[in-house]
Amino acid sequence: xxxxxxxxxxxxxxxxxxxxxxxxxxxxxxxxxxxxxxxxxxxxxxxxxxxxxxxxxxxxxxxxxxxxxxxxxxxxxxxxxxxxxxxxxxxxxxxxxxxxxxxxxxxxxxxxxxxxxxxxxxxxxxxxxxxxxxxxxxxxxxxxxxxxxxxxxxxxxxxxxxxxxxxxxxxxxxxxxxxxxxxxxxxxxxxxxxxxxxxxxxxxxxxxxxxxxxxxxxxxxxxxxxxxxxxxxxxxxxxxxxxxxxxxxxxxxxxxxxxxxxxxxxxxxxxxx
Numbered sequence: 572x573x574x575x576x577x578x579x580x581x582x583x584x585x586x587x588x589x590x591x592x593x594x595x596x597x598x599x600x601x602x603x604x605x606x607x608x609x610x611x612x613x614x615x616x617x618x619x620x621x622x623x624x625x626x627x628x629x630x631x632x633x634x635x636x637x638x639x640x641x642x643x644x645x646x647x648x649x650x651x652x653x654x655x656x657x658x659x660x661x662x663x664x665x666x667x668x669x670x671x672x673x674x675x676x677x678x679x680x681x682x683x684x685x686x687x688x689x690x691x692x693x694x695x696x697x698x699x700x701x702x703x704x705x706x707x708x709x710x711x712x713x714x715x716x717x718x719x720x721x722x723x724x725x726x727x728x729x730x731x732x733x734x735x736x737x738x739x740x741x742x743x744x745x746x747x748x749x750x751x752x753x754x755x756x757x758x759x760x761x762x763x764x765x766x767x768x769x770x771x772x773x774x775x776x777x778x779x780x781x782x783x784x785x786x787x788x789x790x791x792x793x794x795x796x797x798x799x800x801x802x803x804x805x806x807x808x809x810x811x812x813x814x815x816x817x818x819x820x821x822x823x824x825x826x827x828x829x830x831x832x833x834x835x836x837x838x839x840x841x842x843x844x
Contacts, residue, residue: 598678598754602669603818606651609639615653615665627666636663637811645684645738645813652684652815657694660805666701666798669819673703673793675748678820680741683721684813687735691807695722697800700745700768700783702791715798716783716791717768719743722802727770732777742771745794747783 609618614636615626637656646652657663670677698719720726733739744763751764761776763769770778797819803810
């Protein structure tokens with residue numbers, strides 16, 4: 572059995588409660604990956620052929636991006652995971668084009684292990700929510716809606732928001748639905764405005780209502796996927812993180828229909844009065 576971080580949230584059991592509505596919208600996984608179907612030593616995009624998983628990366632030779640491994644006991648002895656590495660200065664890109672089609676609300680969940688000996692002081696892991704319209708970042712085009720950085724000195728920080736040498740569970744909830752909503756993750760509840768992101772670490776809300784449009788993508792109509800970026804510098808090039816139990820979840824269409832019908836019923840009752 573895979574080892575998951577304490578306080579990890581099961582996507583299937585998560586419900587959204589739409590503001591001013593008595594109905595709940597279920598959030599269900601449309602994509603999951605625990606890497607058990609991959610070959611040890613192979614690049615992550617080799618999963619595409621076997622399972623149809625839409626993974627991409629930026630390296631012609633995947634040695635600097637990482638590979639599927641099973642030697643660490645972080646997620647349980649013998650279990651497979653993705654060993655995400657950076658062996659030179661700069662960024663490495665790892666993308667997943669889910670949800671597909673676009674979603675107004677989506678949640679990325681994953682477990683991560685940051686080993687003290689595998690992580691340099693100036694490195695960080697960047698999680699990016701993507702939209703469907705390119706904006707401009709400097710001289711480059713980008714569809715980035717929001718960056719979430721995890722590292723020693725950037726964004727969510729080791730020792731404050733998470734700890735090294737243990738499995739940490741992350742949930743990133745993004746809302747581009749056009750309206751705000753309240754949601755309940757069991758013991759955790761909050762209200763997320765449209766165009767914002769919430770981030771949970773081991774079930775604790777560490778970033779609330781973080782504004783989107785960081786890449787100038789105001790015209791985006793939905794969330795098209797999530798990307799991972801791993802950063803290091805030329806002076807400290809060796810960064811590595813272990814990733815497992817990845818999932819992307821969206822509201823269940825049938826639940827959305829029920830909410831719509833419930834709202835119409837409330838409106839009809841008000842009109843009859």
